Amino acid sequence: MEDVRSRGDSADLLLPLWRALVVFRVITWGFACFGVWSRWDGIYRPSGAIIQLAIMGAWTVVASIGYSRHWGRRNTRLALADLLVTIGCMYATLLAQPLLDIRGGASVLTSVWAAGPVIALGISRGRDGGLLGAAAISLALLSLRGVDNAAKILSNVQLLLVSGLVVGYAATTMRRANLRLREAIAAESAAAERLRLGRSIHDGVLQVLAQVQRRGTAIGGEAAELATLAAEQEVALRTLMASRPLTGDRGRIDLCMLLIPFATTRVDVVVPAEQVLLPTATATELVAVVKEALSNVDKHAGPAARSWVVVEDLGDEVLLSVRDDGTGTTPDRLEQAGSDGHLGVSQSIRGRITDLGGSVSVRTAPGEGTEWEMRVSTS
Incomplete structure (x- = not known):
């Protein structure tokens, strides 16, 4: 001590x-x-x-x-x-x-x-x-x-x-x-350690997982299941390698680090290289919005649908979009779902963004997937 x-x-x-x-x-x-x-x-x-x-x-x-x-x-x-x-x-x-x-x-x-x-x-x-x-x-x-x-x-x-x-x-x-x-030293040490581990993982584990994925897909049958598991673990390891400090100045939190764990073989998360710092309450609500949007993709977009979560730092605002290539729907059906008591869209997405003082828009059409676009202030 x-x-x-x-x-x-x-x-x-x-x-x-x-x-x-x-x-x-x-x-x-x-x-x-x-x-x-x-x-x-x-x-x-x-x-x-x-x-x-x-x-x-x-x-x-x-x-x-x-x-x-x-x-x-x-x-x-x-x-x-x-x-x-x-x-x-x-x-x-x-x-x-x-x-x-x-x-x-x-x-x-x-x-x-x-x-x-x-x-x-x-x-x-x-x-x-x-x-x-x-x-x-x-x-x-x-x-x-x-x-x-x-x-x-x-x-x-x-x-x-x-x-x-x-x-x-x-x-x-x-x-x-x-x-x-102290924060800079800690961040630098963490970055150096991630780079060291990243090199070791890339030269060993990731290459083995990639080989298992390719061979399993080519063989098919039960090996295809192993290929799927290998792909999921490869994504998880790459996500871990991309991790960085969660908090920043004045107790604000990095939205990107909260969203990166959502990455899977069917979900791509694209974030800026720099931290996108938001008040903790705002970042937490945006994470809940993304969870609801991805949950809707699993329920309604089809088993083969892929999703993309994209974060853009616009300075005074953050632009967060969640897009999928699933079956899509029509704006009228989204409104009707709210009227029928399905409150995922009206409350979990639109309601949260409205409470944050932001704006939300949705673009969808049958066979063209769905894209949610949310804007909130960084202050």
């Missing part, structure tokens, strides 16, 4: 930000120590300052270890704890300086170190997390300085807000890029 996590972390584009945060924490703690040393004579209770720096140093070690490990980066618990401890350390300045002195101009000893949880929340939760951290630190600073000194700390508040916003936005962008990178 640890090896898997290590490999995942090595591909995490946010990892440099977490490492930079650790460096920031350590360096700014050093700045806080230097600030205490440089103002030593002006500190009311030096022992309180030492205690505060010790607490800050101990938490810097804990937070740095956490941000350097997978468990500290996988959720916001450590970042929220960092925020609470940092605010507590800001109030610990009261151990070294009276509140009146702080409101009179004495420094809050945490200094820039207090910006650490703002960056952590920005990395962990994006823009909103960064702004939340900046608001919390700003309110704590305002409560220490007092409302009368709000103008004096305005620049600090602005820097905190800008830091949270910028780091949060950068983290969100990198997180999205990381997700797309």
